[in-house]
Amino acid sequence: MSRSDDGIVIVGASAAGLSAADGLREGGYTGPITLMDEEVEPGYDRPMLSKGLLAAKDTEPAALRTSDQLAAKGIDLLGGHGAVGLDVDRRLVVTSWGEAIPWEHVVLATGVAARPLVTTDGTPLPTLRTRADLATARSLAAGGRPVTLVGAGFIGLEVAAALRSRGVEVRVLSGCELPLASLVGDQVAGWLHQLHLAHGATFELGVPTASVTETAAGYDIHLADGRVRHAATVLAGIGTDPCTDWLIGSGVALDGGAVTDPAGRTNVPGVWAAGDVASTPDARLGRPRRFEHWTHAIEQGRSVGLNIARRDAVPYDAVPFVWTEQYGYTVHLLGERRPGDTDVVVEGHVTDGDFVVAHADAGELHGVTICGRVRALRVFKKLLRSGASLDDALSAATPA
Amino acid sequence: MTSVKVDPGRCTAYGLCVGIHPEVFNVPPGSPIAVVTREVLTPDDLEDVQEAIRACPAQALTLVEG
Ligand SMILES: Cc1cc2nc3c(=O)[nH]c(=O)nc-3n(C[C@H](O)[C@H](O)[C@H](O)COP(=O)(O)OP(=O)(O)OC[C@H]3O[C@@H](n4cnc5c(N)ncnc54)[C@H](O)[C@@H]3O)c2cc1C
Ligand code: SF4
Numbered sequence: 278m279s280r281s282d283d284g285i286v287i288v289g290a291s292a293a294g295l296s297a298a299d300g301l302r303e304g305g306y307t308g309p310i311t312l313m314d315e316e317v318e319p320g321y322d323r324p325m326l327s328k329g330l331l332a333a334k335d336t337e338p339a340a341l342r343t344s345d346q347l348a349a350k351g352i353d354l355l356g357g358h359g360a361v362g363l364d365v366d367r368r369l370v371v372t373s374w375g376e377a378i379p380w381e382h383v384v385l386a387t388g389v390a391a392r393p394l395v396t397t398d399g400t401p402l403p404t405l406r407t408r409a410d411l412a413t414a415r416s417l418a419a420g421g422r423p424v425t426l427v428g429a430g431f432i433g434l435e436v437a438a439a440l441r442s443r444g445v446e447v448r449v450l451s452g453c454e455l456p457l458a459s460l461v462g463d464q465v466a467g468w469l470h471q472l473h474l475a476h477g478a479t480f481e482l483g484v485p486t487a488s489v490t491e492t493a494a495g496y497d498i499h500l501a502d503g504r505v506r507h508a509a510t511v512l513a514g515i516g517t518d519p520c521t522d523w524l525i526g527s528g529v530a531l532d533g534g535a536v537t538d539p540a541g542r543t544n545v546p547g548v549w550a551a552g553d554v555a556s557t558p559d560a561r562l563g564r565p566r567r568f569e570h571w572t573h574a575i576e577q578g579r580s581v582g583l584n585i586a587r588r589d590a591v592p593y594d595a596v597p598f599v600w601t602e603q604y605g606y607t608v609h610l611l612g613e614r615r616p617g618d619t620d621v622v623v624e625g626h627v628t629d630g631d632f633v634v635a636h637a638d639a640g641e642l643h644g645v646t647i648c649g650r651v652r653a654l655r656v657f658k659k660l661l662r663s664g665a666s667l668d669d670a671l672s673a674a675t676p677a
Numbered sequence: 678m679t680s681v682k683v684d685p686g687r688c689t690a691y692g693l694c695v696g697i698h699p700e701v702f703n704v705p706p707g708s709p710i711a712v713v714t715r716e717v718l719t720p721d722d723l724e725d726v727q728e729a730i731r732a733c734p735a736q737a738l739t740l741v742e743g
Contacts, residue, residue, distance in 0.1 A: 296731060322689075322734035329691065339689060339735055346736065572697070572732045579731060600696055609696055651699035655725065 283379040284309030286370050288360045289386035290319040292571055293552025293578035295341055297384045298352045300582020310352045311378060315359030324571050326411050327432050328602050331439035338408055363527040365545045382585050385535045385550040386578060387520035389569060394427055394513035396489045402511045405432055417510050418443050425508035427486050429456035431601045433514035437478045438603040447478045452485030460610065461646045462620030464627045465634055472604050519554045532556055534567045539592030541581035551578040570599045596661045606630050609654055612644030612661040623674040624650055633674060637667040679718045680741050681726050685710045687737035694729040694738060701726055
């Protein structure tokens, strides 16, 4: 039986899901496309939540698409419809309203959720992932009380910088010795850390948080070495978990996300995944892994849309591209630094916030971290795309 | 001839496009929108410009032919 009339259902209407819909139309698919999302108004500029939006007092996150743009492409958006189950035999998505939506192909684009940090009394502490979380974070910022951030990844550090720009007292707790060091190397991580200190953020590093208890004045944070820190308010940035609970038992292989091949296909025919929720085998690690970044979600989503439309299985393997913004400095990461890499300053000076640092091992270039030198971005992206060496990076650089 | 234009009503000047193709896009200090610094795109520009168009959170970029 042909199911082509059933069209394509995309679950999750953010970066990856919207791009998959665009990719389907770009690839020539003319059938029905239904995008569904549990958020009532899904699809907004998520990276800005921890940057300009938290620094500002009331600007709303920008919508990624207008209803006119969706209508022009014949894309139906069902906001406020969460997927609660996937039936791969009858090819149905079951929604939180009890509907059963049929599909010929389905794209899983449900992203990840902020990992909750829950007090011993069972209260989840605020995190920053959604539009609703922004409102909570803003009320913390406006409350005038010091904020303790648990976790010093990109989001924790961006939140720290945004809160400092609003004059909020900020303390960052993290189990790592030097935030972001594994991603950008010790020199750049050290410079960023100094930047935070110079702007008045304080840090307690090297000891993980063991538990949080509620007190009359706020919270007691129990560190793994037995010390206790009092906190008036807490915001947690301790990682993410894939939104795959609704897929448990469906038959779709789950391992740190929905497992896909490089083309975006899961183990179940007709079921694809893209964006933060997708977990793709990584030969070097020997297990599947997620890649949680904006342009990756967009490009991989589009690639899945194109593959479905063209009945193709083109692998997606672009050079990873990430950015972060702290205190007015935008740092770009291209490729990926690996454990044990040497970090070589190939342009400028790290302490000036104007540099290109190459991450390499035995002459093999794995990634670069760039700040202030936008011209270098494309030069090094091309080098990484072509599998260039550290020597190639050195000769492409303009050191001054 | 292909060029790219910025919709001033949508652009928020955050500069994601600049990170993807800094030779074509720029956000000058104080500018409320991104500006296009290369009038006519070369074939080598196209792939990255198209990526910038897709990545732009405001959907403020469009290709113009002719
Ligand atoms: C604060 C913050 C700052 C960031 N900054 C950067 C940055 O500077 N640079 C960068 O590269 N990346 C950044 N990221 C990461 C980037 O935002 C993500 O990689 C990107 O949003 C992933 O897109 P996605 O579509 O895969 O998933 P998401 O954006 O997470 O979207 C998933 C969608 O699925 C919906 N959904 C989930 N479960 C269900 C369900 N069961 N049924 C229906 N709908 C469901 C959700 O409501 C959501 O709309 C940041 C993320 C955050 C949270
Ligand atoms: S990415 Fe879009 S919104 Fe941002 S500066 Fe460029 S054109 Fe403007």
